[in-house]
Amino acid sequence: MFSTGQLYFALFFVIAFVSVMIYVYRKDLSLHRIHYKGSLWILFFFLLFIGILFIIKAYLKE
Template sequence: MFSKGQMIFGIIFFVVFAIIIGYTYRRDLKLHQKFYKGSIWMLVAFVGFIAFIAAIKFLL
């Protein structure tokens, strides 16, 4: 499906992209902890809401 060159490019691109994203996240970690404190509860509420909708769909 893909040539050998395309596969190598894709792998290198993925590795470099993951490194850059990791570095950027580490650099901004203090800002994330300051400005997004308590945002985990929004994630819990969202997942709970989706689970509630799925439960209604399967039960009714």
């Protein structure tokens, strides 16, 4: 399906991309704590909302 060169490139790209993302996140961590305080609550309530929608969908399907 994929040649050996394509697989090597994909592996190198993923490793390089993840490494750069970790470096940039670590560099900006102090700013994230200031500007994105409370963002985990938003994520929690969003996931809760999606879960409630799935429960309602399953209940109404019966």
